[in-house]
Amino acid sequence: xxxxxxxxxxxxxxxxxxxxxxxxxxxxxxxxxxxxxTLARELNVTIFQHKRNLGYGRNQKxxxxxxxxxxxxKVIMLHPDYQYSPKLVTSLAGTFLKLRMRKAGFARFxxxxxxxxxxxxAYYHELHK
Numbered sequence: 475x476x477x478x479x480x481x482x483x484x485x486x487x488x489x490x491x492x493x494x495x496x497x498x499x500x501x502x503x504x505x506x507x508x509x510x511x512t513l514a515r516e517l518n519v520t521i522f523q524h525k526r527n528l529g530y531g532r533n534q535k536x537x538x539x540x541x542x543x544x545x546x547x548k549v550i551m552l553h554p555d556y557q558y559s560p561k562l563v564t565s566l567a568g569t570f571l572k573l574r575m576r577k578a579g580f581a582r583f584x585x586x587x588x589x590x591x592x593x594x595x596a597y598y599h600e601l602h603k
Contacts, residue, residue, distance in 0.1 A: 475487070475499070475500070475501045475502070475519075475537070475551070475552055475553060475554045476502050476504065476530070476533040476534050476536075476537050476551065476553060477501050477502065477503050477504065477506060477510050477514075477533075477553075477554050478503070478504040478505075478506055478510075478527070478530075478533065479506045479507060479508045479510060480506065480508075480510045480554040480555060481506070481508040481509040481510045481512075481513050482508075483554055483555050483556040484501075484510060484513050484514065484517070484554045485513060485517070486556055487552070487554040487555075487556050487560050488517050488519070488554075488560075490559060490560040490561050491552075491560045491563060492560070492561065492563055492564045492567075495563070495564060495567050496563075497546070498520055498541075498544060498546070499519050499520060500519070500520045500521075500522065500537065500540055500541055500544070501514045501519045501520070501521050501522070501554070502521075502522045502523075502524070502533055502536045502537045502540060503521060503522070503523045503524065504524050504527050504528060504529070504530075504532075504533040505523070505524050505525065505526050505527040505528075511523060520544075522536065522540045524536065534551065537549075537551055538551070548567075548570055550563055550566055550567065550570070
């Protein structure tokens with residue numbers, strides 16, 4: 475989860491995650507000035523902290539890099555701002571398996587496997603009917 479000042483919504487996001495299909499939850503903090511890191515520690519989330527704010531794009535890149543460095547073979551990015559329900563992660567994980575994808579962004583419905591963009595957009599539109 476790429477996080478910047480996400481303390482207000484982090485707990486709600488965390489509590490709705492389907493932990494039966496999650497091996498590790500990684501939060502990359504982009505030098506938040508609120509209680510994001512403190513709360514993530516309370517929730518026993520793996521944390522990687524930037525020493526200074528690097529911005530949204532660099533934070534996402536760090537998320538992928540650090541997940542892969544930890545041995546992940548599948549990565550789902552969920553932003554802790556609760557724009558979308560974390561309960562939808564289960565559906566995305568199923569799509570992962572069907573499409574044989576390695577990584578995808580979910581909370582913003584971005585796909586990071588360019589070969590499958592059209593298929594994912596069709597899936598996205600099905601979710602929003």
